[in-house]
Amino acid sequence: MAMxxxxxxxxxxFMLLSRRVLPFVAVASIVCLIGGLxxxxxxxxxxxKQGSTVKxxxxxxxxxxxxxxxxxxMLVASLVWLIRRHHVSALAAKAAAPVGxxxxxxxxxxxxxxxxxxxxxxxxxxxxxxSFLILALFYLGYMALWQAVDDPDTAADLTGVxxxxxxxxxxxxxxxxxxxxxxxxxxxxxSLDEKENVADVFWFPxxxxxxxxxxxxxxxxxxxxxxxxxxxxLSALLARERMG
Numbered sequence: 001m002a003m004x005x006x007x008x009x010x011x012x013x014f015m016l017l018s019r020r021v022l023p024f025v026a027v028a029s030i031v032c033l034i035g036g037l038x039x040x041x042x043x044x045x046x047x048x049k050q051g052s053t054v055k056x057x058x059x060x061x062x063x064x065x066x067x068x069x070x071x072x073x074m075l076v077a078s079l080v081w082l083i084r085r086h087h088v089s090a091l092a093a094k095a096a097a098p099v100g101x102x103x104x105x106x107x108x109x110x111x112x113x114x115x116x117x118x119x120x121x122x123x124x125x126x127x128x129x130x131s132f133l134i135l136a137l138f139y140l141g142y143m144a145l146w147q148a149v150d151d152p153d154t155a156a157d158l159t160g161v162x163x164x165x166x167x168x169x170x171x172x173x174x175x176x177x178x179x180x181x182x183x184x185x186x187x188x189x190x191s192l193d194e195k196e197n198v199a200d201v202f203w204f205p206x207x208x209x210x211x212x213x214x215x216x217x218x219x220x221x222x223x224x225x226x227x228x229x230x231x232x233x234l235s236a237l238l239a240r241e242r243m244g
Contacts, residue, residue, distance in 0.1 A: 009086035011229050018222045026219045032212030040205040053117050058206060060110035062213035063103045067135065070100030070217060071163070071170040074142075078160035088225070090156035091232065093163065094146055095224030099217060101139035108132060131169050138166035152232065 040058035077093035080086055111129065112122045123129070142159055149155035 009080075009084070009088050011088055011233075014088050015226060015229060018226055022219065022222050025215055025222065029212055029215030029219050032208055032215055034212075036205050036208030036210075036212050040202070040209060044201055044205060053114055054202065056110050056114045057202065058209045060107055060114060061206060062210045063110065064107035064132070065210060066213050066217050067100055067104040067107050067132070068170050070096050070103060071135065071139075071166060073221075074100065074163050075167050075170075078156075078163040081156050082160045087156075087232070088229070090152075090160070091228040092221060092225045093159070094156075095228050096217075096221045097139055097143050097146075099220045099224065101136065101143070103213070103217070104132065104136045104139060108136065135166070135169045138162070138169060142166065 037058055041055050044055065046052045046054065074093040074096050077089040077096070080089035081093070108129075111132075115124065116122050142162055145159050145162060146155050149158060
């Protein structure tokens with residue numbers, strides 16, 4: 001199993017597998033997103049405290065989860081590059097960064113839309129909000145570092161180190177509410193503790209939305225990784241022509 005998994009570090013095999021998988025993942029993501037968001041926004045009642053504002057969770061919670069998990073995926077891919085020197089893993093980490101940044105910005109924007117009527121302010125220097133903002137800055141720094149370094153292997157090395165450092169803030173974004181009791185941000189909407197979970201009427205469509213965001217992330221990362229591999233091949237061909 002381990003050997004078969006490492007086979008897909010080969011760009012050619014990765015391109016073959018991703019070409020086969022992409023249509024199914026893309027269609028599944030569309031179905032889950034349309035079904036989950038439609039169910040959540042139009043098929044659930046208003047909350048007795050928050051009113052219709054509660055429905056922001058169908059965008060906010062999945063986006064926030066994927067913002068953190070995208071960085072975790074980048075961390076794993078970067079470690080694979082630093083240890084095993086597989087180029088596909090480095091390119092996958094690079095491909096995931098803009099997607100993760102988009103999810104982070106969605107989480108920040110929808111959080112502000114929810115916070116204004118609930119807290120009376122668009123922004124508060126809450127531990128989780130602050131760590132999320134710093135995470136967004138790390139995403140921007142990661143992407144800028146890739147663009148600033150000409151040699152792709154050196155860029156992969158430096159961004160891999162940056163990814164390890166930024167993982168501290170990804171961890172804080174996930175567990176800030178548990179680390180600090182103070183702060184405006186509420187507890188987890190999904191938890192092993194049934195008392196912290198949202199009501200079932202909101203919980204089930206939320207799970208479908210989360211599945212849709214996960215599948216959307218996989219779709220976009222596969223597409224962008226394929227583009228990065230093609231770009232790397234094109235650069236290599238152009239370099240050979242110049243040398244020839």
